[in-house]
Amino acid sequence: MSMIDYIxxxxxxxxxxxxxxxxxxxxxxxxxxxxxxxxVQVTCAACKVSFVVVLAIQGSGVEAMLExxxxxxxxxxxxxxxxxxxxxxxxADEILDLHLLLKDFEGSLDELLKAPNRSR
Numbered sequence: 001m002s003m004i005d006y007i008x009x010x011x012x013x014x015x016x017x018x019x020x021x022x023x024x025x026x027x028x029x030x031x032x033x034x035x036x037x038x039x040v041q042v043t044c045a046a047c048k049v050s051f052v053v054v055l056a057i058q059g060s061g062v063e064a065m066l067e068x069x070x071x072x073x074x075x076x077x078x079x080x081x082x083x084x085x086x087x088x089x090x091x092a093d094e095i096l097d098l099h100l101l102l103k104d105f106e107g108s109l110d111e112l113l114k115a116p117n118r119s120r
Contacts, residue, residue, distance in 0.1 A: 004028050007040055007055065019047040 011023040025045035032039035036056050043050040105112060 003033075003038065003057075004030055004040075006057075007038070011042065016044040016047060016049065017051065018049045019044060021046040 008026065008028045011026050011028065014023050015021060016023055016026075021044065023042065023044060027043040027045070029041040029043075030038065031041055031052065036058050038055045038057060040053050040055065041050055042053055102112075
């Protein structure tokens with residue numbers, strides 16, 4: 001069984017965060033793999049919404065599954081910055097700062113990205 005097959009098999013225990021339906025028949029695409037962390041794109045079979053999940057999978061069978069996945073070209077689908085080893089997780093204060101920044105913003109995403117730096 002490959003890692004993708006394993007993740008797809010485990011998805012049956014979860015529901016889509018948008019429509020609430022079971023993810024049993026979802027599409028799973030490997031985006032990145034770094035040590036025991038796997039970044040995958042999951043697409044709900046029911047509502048077709050796609051979301052990105054970072055999984056930390058540990059166990060003795062992981063190496064065997066990775067060998068089955070050697071032919072996968074990881075990272076070509078997702079162009080954002082990959083998860084780096086040793087990077088710090090996002091802290092609650094950072095989320096609150098972002099919320100405060102966006103709270104009163106009125107405009108498009110393009111306007112937000114072109115907005116001047118509002119650092120303190």
